[in-house]
Amino acid sequence: MVRAGLCIGCGACVAGGNGRMAYDRYGQLQPQNAARPETFEHLCPFSPFAADEDAIAGARFAAAPQRDRKVGRFEATYVGHVAEGDYRAQGSSGGMVTWMAAELLSRRLVDGVAHVAATDPSPDGGFFGYRISRSLEELNAGAKSRYHPIELSGVIDAIRVEPGRYAVVGIPCFIKAVHLLRATDPVLAERIVFTLGLFCGHMKSLRMVESFAWQMGVPLEAVTSLDYRLKDPDRPANWYRAHLNLRDGGTAAQDWWHLADGDWGAGFFQNPACNFCDDVTAETADIAFGDAWVEPYASDGNGTNVVIARSPVLNDIVRDGIMQGRLALQPVDAEFVAATQAAGLRHRREGLAYRLTWRRRGIRPVKRVAPDRRGHTLRRKLIYRMRAGIAFWSHRVFWLAHRTGQPRLYIAWARAALRLYQALTYSRGRLGRFIDGLGLAGRDG
Structure with a gap:
């Protein structure tokens, strides 16, 4: 397993x-x-x-x-x-x-x-x-x-x-x-x-916490506790803000959308x-x-x-x-x-149906969703591929950055990957028009 x-x-x-x-x-x-x-x-x-x-x-x-x-x-x-x-x-x-x-x-x-x-x-x-x-x-x-x-x-x-x-x-x-x-x-x-x-x-x-700390300019060792979703009644509930408490009594905080890997749907880590x-x-x-x-x-x-x-x-x-x-x-x-x-639900049902058709080694999962590669637009297929790629490579690029003591290596890669993902997922511009122009347009998001 x-x-x-x-x-x-x-x-x-x-x-x-x-x-x-x-x-x-x-x-x-x-x-x-x-x-x-x-x-x-x-x-x-x-x-x-x-x-x-x-x-x-x-x-x-x-x-x-x-x-x-x-x-x-x-x-x-x-x-x-x-x-x-x-x-x-x-x-x-x-x-x-x-x-x-x-x-x-x-x-x-x-x-x-x-x-x-x-x-x-x-x-x-x-x-x-x-x-x-x-x-x-x-x-x-x-x-x-x-x-x-x-x-x-x-x-x-x-x-x-x-x-x-x-x-x-x-x-x-x-x-x-x-x-x-x-x-x-x-x-x-x-x-x-x-x-x-x-x-x-x-x-x-576990690496998401360390990535957040890197991007807020503090070492993980300085963090004593954290709040992934700091609540603020004056802000929309879906405006996540990460908050770190530090050993010296200080704090560090940042909105998720300002973080290189803060888009939940992209699949980082x-x-x-x-x-x-x-x-x-x-x-x-x-x-x-x-x-x-x-x-x-x-x-x-x-x-x-x-x-x-x-x-x-x-x-x-x-x-x-x-x-x-x-x-x-x-x-x-x-x-x-x-x-x-x-x-x-879309990612776990229609996305899963597509992922189940991908070639893989070892134990094959058996799910309530049947494998299906036909019932998806080109854009949706590219989105599912991109999410899987980000999930896979974020672990490995972060490990390399941690091992070499180069946080910027991961952060630069994450920002580039996120820009490409968001352009593919949300864009109505040139990239979106190109994909949709192939006659395979479908739902976004």
């Missing part, structure tokens, strides 16, 4: 003492010294031999009254934010993830929540990791988005050791991995009672496995949360969530919150939710 570029670094395969996870030279987590590699095929969320999202969701949400090919099975879908307390102000978006986790603790439906929180910087450069929070104070300290490689094995082992009921928060492939673990381990099946999913664009490597993911909305999670990337919500700097409730129990909690005035949520349909994630 690692050699085939299908390891996302979730750590499911090394839980239970079967090896450990470590960063490779590109800042991606990968299993090391695994004693039972034959277990990978049933626990790895990208394994062609593991149950897919449809099978897992079909078993877990068999009675769900609604089903959509883009967002999966569900009880109800909503858009809005938390109205009570400071959940919305403290979160990257509308505050719904932390609110739901806190509600599970408050109602004593769980004894602990496994989620990602900031840690002291590790020698290898990690700033975040999974932990189990058992109080509202611990939980609230873990709010906000983390575009950072992390892994599950430590909290999975802790759940095995400590009896109780747990909720796990994670991106789609991590939630899928949790269900694959539950299917093979009765202890985990009994103790992990809820999963809270996060919509996902793709996983970044993307994990290779993300090229073969077809789940944007965490289809196997009991409830899933994303950003409302449509107007008027995208311009609201306070942040807005879209919510997909798949579990009847969690949907009842959401409905109670609305009736009590604690949640400012409005019902929407699946089409609205899909529209908020249009670019990600």
